Amino acid sequence: MTDVTNAQSFDADPQFGDYYALLKPRVMQLVVFTALVGMLAAPVSVNPVVGFASILFLAIGAGASGALNMWWDADIDAVMKRTVNRPVPAGKVTAQSALYLGAALSGLSVMMLSLSANLLAGFMLAFTIFFYVVPYTMWLKRSTPQNIVIGGAAGAFPPVIGWTIATGTLAFEPWLMFALIFMWTPPHFWALALFMRNDYDDAKVPMLTVTHGRRATRNHILGYTIVLAVLAVGTAFSAIGGWVYLVTALVLNGLFLKGAFEIWRRDEDMSEADNFATERKFFRLSLWYLFAHFVAILVEAALSSFGMGAWG
Amino acid sequence: MSLRPEHELHSRRKSLNIGVGILLGAFVLLVMVLTFTKITSTDFRIPASQANGVGEQQNTGGTD
Numbered sequence: 352m353t354d355v356t357n358a359q360s361f362d363a364d365p366q367f368g369d370y371y372a373l374l375k376p377r378v379m380q381l382v383v384f385t386a387l388v389g390m391l392a393a394p395v396s397v398n399p400v401v402g403f404a405s406i407l408f409l410a411i412g413a414g415a416s417g418a419l420n421m422w423w424d425a426d427i428d429a430v431m432k433r434t435v436n437r438p439v440p441a442g443k444v445t446a447q448s449a450l451y452l453g454a455a456l457s458g459l460s461v462m463m464l465s466l467s468a469n470l471l472a473g474f475m476l477a478f479t480i481f482f483y484v485v486p487y488t489m490w491l492k493r494s495t496p497q498n499i500v501i502g503g504a505a506g507a508f509p510p511v512i513g514w515t516i517a518t519g520t521l522a523f524e525p526w527l528m529f530a531l532i533f534m535w536t537p538p539h540f541w542a543l544a545l546f547m548r549n550d551y552d553d554a555k556v557p558m559l560t561v562t563h564g565r566r567a568t569r570n571h572i573l574g575y576t577i578v579l580a581v582l583a584v585g586t587a588f589s590a591i592g593g594w595v596y597l598v599t600a601l602v603l604n605g606l607f608l609k610g611a612f613e614i615w616r617r618d619e620d621m622s623e624a625d626n627f628a629t630e631r632k633f634f635r636l637s638l639w640y641l642f643a644h645f646v647a648i649l650v651e652a653a654l655s656s657f658g659m660g661a662w663g
Numbered sequence: 664m665s666l667r668p669e670h671e672l673h674s675r676r677k678s679l680n681i682g683v684g685i686l687l688g689a690f691v692l693l694v695m696v697l698t699f700t701k702i703t704s705t706d707f708r709i710p711a712s713q714a715n716g717v718g719e720q721q722n723t724g725g726t727d
Contacts, residue, residue, distance in 0.1 A: 407693070
């Protein structure tokens, strides 16, 4: 982290929306969705008020980690096209405000989740915030090309926390959801890194594209996608799977493998010729991929509650 | 010298202040509803360490 923002002049007072943007609302949406699926897929029903409040506090915790990330990464956010309009590099909010907001909301969210759900859920949220901010943001993001792999773990915790909110314990099934997000994150971000070519180079973030080259990145995308496909289809035969999930997984993993194979087969000349059309298509598909898998898990949970669970 | 009814700073920060006010109000309301939900749930139990003095029915035999 540098003092890039300390020298900025602030023409106007920050507005409410600027502070909200510090919480990375789009990431919060993903957190809410996957945590909700984790909670509803659990074999224990949750009081709707307790469930709503717990997911809300979990989302606030995720937002807090986003604010802390923006505090620390203000210097590289100011360099990258994708992040230059974030509130700190755009000069709308000081980095110090992002730090204070992130720290305050971290404490509040962990405390309130512990009270609304249980201590284990609160502890897991605290660990997730810590993991995202300290090992990932402060250390590994700037030091290893495996940054995305490790950072993906932080984004993979919400369904596990959702499950813990409902049950107060840990089981095997939420870790399958964890593994799904964990293995999905690298190909998702590496595809982005392929077509946002100069962003990470300019920011000197050691993305795989920068440290090992674009050929190696294409190889990695294919490798991770193959492992992901095995894992995603295998999940169909667990307690959270079923016929609906199996069909969804087979279709989407077929498409995802096809996309990864096409990326692997191409070289830079081919990609530049069509402005990275295949890589962009793969990235868009990856968004639907994760969404559809979790919707399928949700459908299976709903079917189970009506006694129509596929394997049971 | 007359007092200005509203400093310019206040008008600039009005939307932020209103937003924070609404959020705080919503937070208080949520905590109230959450508390009510928890204490009226069937599995609610007063912890044994805090049950003394509440009433004989809840008194689970603390030693003091």
